[in-house]
Amino acid sequence: MSLIKSISGIRGTIGGRAGEGLNPLDIVKFTSAYATLIRRTSTVRSNKIVVGRDARISGEMVKNVVCGTLMGMGFDVVNIGLATTPTTEIAVTGEGAEGGIIITASHNPRHWNALKLLNSNGEFLNAQEGNEVLRIAEAEDFDYAEVDQLGKYREDNTYNQKHIDMVLGLKLVDVEAIRKADFKVAFDAINSVGGIILPMLFEQLGVKHVTPLYQEPTGDFQHNPEPLEKNLADIMGLMAKGEHDVAFVVDPDVDRLAFIDEKGHMYGEEYTLVTVADYILRHTPGNTVSNLSSTRALRDVTRNYGMEYNASAVGEVNVVKKMKDTNAVIGGEGNGGVIYPEAHYGRDALVGIALFLSHLAHEKKAVSELRKTYPNYFIAKNRIDLDASTDVDAILAKVKDIYKDEEVNDIDGVKIDFPDKWVHLRKSNTEPIIRVYSEASTMEAADQIGKDVMNVILSMK
DSSP states (O other): OOEEEETTEEEEEBOSSTTTSBOHHHHHHHHHHHHHHHHHHOSOOOOEEEEEEOOOTTHHHHHHHHHHHHHHTTOEEEEEEEOOHHHHHHHHHHHTOSEEEEEOOTTSOTTEEEEEEEOTTSOBOOHHHHHHHHHHHHHTOOOOOOGGGOOOEEEOOOHHHHHHHHHHTSTTOOHHHHHHHTOEEEEEOTTSTHHHHHHHHHHHHTOOEEEEESOSOOSOOSSOSSOOGGGOHHHHHHHTTSOOSEEEEEOTTSOOEEEEOTTSOBOOTHHHHHHHHHHHHHHSOOEEEEETTSOTHHHHHHHHTTOOEEEEOSSHHHHHHHHHHHTEEEEEETTTEEEOTTTOSSOOHHHHHHHHHHHHHHHTOOHHHHHTTSOOOEEEEEEEEOOTTOOHHHHHHHHHHHTTTSEEEOSSSEEEEETTEEEEEEEOSSSSEEEEEEEESSHHHHHHHHHHHHHHHHTTO
């Protein structure tokens, strides 16, 4: 059994003893700590917390515990039911709520679940707030409401449509062009909430030919839910028949988005953001942001428009902060996360789908041909396992000094930018390892530069 407590929330496998898995006792403690933080710090005084969940088998149980605990803390609960992460984010601001909890373990397998914590802007808590939730939970520094101050409970199932209305209302979503293009689309919803909202979105975008795969939201995922090539043989096989223009793949909470072209080939998860950004920059000059481990292609595309690209530390909350600091018009992460401020400051696959189809309709190219218009990079991922006693920070400091003649960024580990490639080293917060991400124009070159830097580190031991 696993239970991981971090500044971004609590996640774990269902079952086991207290403190060893995601069980009701730990859910109560963590929800109580979050509610205490909101009570102490929120400048909104609506007394409402929004709760949404993906379709995981454990979701009903976790939802009941979370909602009951929030009511016990004196908050009124607005349960929006089966809903995506971005839908829940939108509901927080739509309700004028003080915060929100999304019950989802994102791309983790079916036996996992988690709580994602939102502030009154429908955005994730920052590191300081997350650490305070951990402190409150550990100290059990919370008080429950007396009987006359218990919270109320209400269900509201209107936010899927409100989310779609928001997407359709975006200036750069061209519904008429999409309708005229008469696309034939497939999608893989991995038996979660994408199976509910994506058909609604396609219908209202004017897409008449839609083939679903794993649409029923049973929570019994038919394959590993992370939208990576190794997990997507079924939808790739469907596309290889040559009967569709494009396929969309989402994770269980629908904040990550991947494309598959008309030949059944992966478009490249890193290129979801790159392609959407190209469309946005063509119509809206401005800056872009992605995290340090994302492809250089976004920087290249941004500079082609004479605009400025900036990199943030890894993590959605860090990307959002950098976007706000630099007035970015588009940003996100290389895992298929598109953040478009005209919609809201959160990764949103629905926004990504609508903007991509608008772009595709205007370009009048096959998806495989569109992909060829972007710089081609490959990312390799490796890791270095170290002894528990190893001073990882000291190692990273030495690496930074060794490569001081290159362009080095140390806001999140150490990233070394060479003229035609880069390597990013990040230490794990939970185990003695260094994750090594590297990118170059071929996979062989990406893997080689990563291993070259790894050998430098291993020589220090």
